[in-house]
Amino acid sequence: MKPLLAFTFFLCTVNCFAQQPQQTRNVFIITTDGFRWQEIFQGADSALLSNPAFVLDTNLSKQMFWDSSIALRRQKLMPFLWNVLSKQGQLYGNRSLDNKVNVKNFYKISYPGYNEIFSGYADIIPIFNKPVNNRNSNVLQYLNNQANFKGKVVAFSSWNIMPYILNENHCGFSVNSGYELLNDHDELSGLIDTLQNTIPKNKTRNDQLTYLSAKNYVEQNHPKVMFLGLGETDEFAHEGKYDMYLQKAAAVDKMIADLWYFIQTDPFYKDNTTLVITTDHGRGKSNKTWRTHGFWAKGSGDAWLALIGPDIAHEGEMDNKQQIWQKQIASTIAFLVGANFTAKHPVANHIDIPAGNKPRNILLAAAHPKL
Numbered sequence: 270m271k272p273l274l275a276f277t278f279f280l281c282t283v284n285c286f287a288q289q290p291q292q293t294r295n296v297f298i299i300t301t302d303g304f305r306w307q308e309i310f311q312g313a314d315s316a317l318l319s320n321p322a323f324v325l326d327t328n329l330s331k332q333m334f335w336d337s338s339i340a341l342r343r344q345k346l347m348p349f350l351w352n353v354l355s356k357q358g359q360l361y362g363n364r365s366l367d368n369k370v371n372v373k374n375f376y377k378i379s380y381p382g383y384n385e386i387f388s389g390y391a392d393i394i395p396i397f398n399k400p401v402n403n404r405n406s407n408v409l410q411y412l413n414n415q416a417n418f419k420g421k422v423v424a425f426s427s428w429n430i431m432p433y434i435l436n437e438n439h440c441g442f443s444v445n446s447g448y449e450l451l452n453d454h455d456e457l458s459g460l461i462d463t464l465q466n467t468i469p470k471n472k473t474r475n476d477q478l479t480y481l482s483a484k485n486y487v488e489q490n491h492p493k494v495m496f497l498g499l500g501e502t503d504e505f506a507h508e509g510k511y512d513m514y515l516q517k518a519a520a521v522d523k524m525i526a527d528l529w530y531f532i533q534t535d536p537f538y539k540d541n542t543t544l545v546i547t548t549d550h551g552r553g554k555s556n557k558t559w560r561t562h563g564f565w566a567k568g569s570g571d572a573w574l575a576l577i578g579p580d581i582a583h584e585g586e587m588d589n590k591q592q593i594w595q596k597q598i599a600s601t602i603a604f605l606v607g608a609n610f611t612a613k614h615p616v617a618n619h620i621d622i623p624a625g626n627k628p629r630n631i632l633l634a635a636a637h638p639k640l
């Protein structure tokens with residue numbers, strides 16, 4: 270072993286979790302479909318924001334989302350992420366700092382992406398976003414089969430294909446998706462169902478309705494594992510509406526803030542719940558390709574990941590050279606609640622999450638002597 274490698278290994282063994290995280294009892298996973306790392310870490314893109322082909326009111330949109338400072342600009346777009354999570358959590362995937370999160374699957378579209386997130390496996394068999402049951406099991410199903418999580422796992426998604434990706438017919442937990450009715454007996458569920466019956470529908474439910482449904486379920490039933498899959502960021506990007514893409518991202522940030530505030534003021538969840546926030550794929554990098562994504566559009570494999578919770582060291586924006594793969598997220602979800610996800614297919618290892626405070630800076634100094 271070379272001296273630097275040995276030193277790095279030593280640092281990681283003291284710096285990352287030596288054992289399972291101790292505080293986390295509950296884990297919530299939130300995804301916003303096809304939302305780029307560029308907007309997370311750099312805020313609104315100036316070329317897209319000032320292009321009338323993509324933004325109906327460029328002046329108003331600039332007032333809402335533009336600042337010449339990257340730090341202020343990203344904070345305008347996602348205030349919870351940059352006011353709170355960047356101080357109490359960890360943000361992975363700023364490629365300008367060489368910190369990378371990538372989709373491993375070849376396709377860079379939604380079904381393979383959500384499969385990779387939850388099965389921990391970048392399947393080579395393509396399923397092109399169709400209502401076809403997944404041949405792979407997933408970490409949510411695995412947790413629901415453990416004694417202390419049985420009946421305490423639930424999923425809500427805007428996209429109506431999610432029940433097939435998660436195999437609702439035999440995974441043992443409920444996946445409420447698209448405009449599927451809630452059929453619960455409380456007042457808010459009744460109101461949501463009335464609305465769901467009334468408004469015009471397509472394959473992706475309005476994210477706000479998905480969020481309200483999920484939060485209401487969380488308040489009433491206190492699940493230990495919850496997946497909230499939001500979809501409108503991708504829908505509006507495909508339509509080429511950059512103004513709406515940004516507004517939907519800002520709305521997602523607000524939902525995460527609202528959920529985190531509930532968690533930290535609820536006796537069941539306070540200081541024992543971790544959020545895992547990510548996306549299923551990136552999008553094209555250029556002004557021509559940002560609307561689309563897939564193996565043909567460069568940049569579609571670039572993703573990001575955010576963590577906040579009692580076991581997550583307050584590292585903020587990760588600035589170390591690093592490569593994380595989307596397929597590592599499944600094991601990480603299990604690892605956070607003290608479980609070891611196994612399946613019939615190969616499962617990637619969990620991410621080494623920094624647990625202590627700041628020894629990583631020593632590692633950075635060793636790798637980049639000039640810093």
Ligand SMILES: [Zn+2]
Nearest residue numbers: 302303379549
């Ligand atoms: Zn997608």
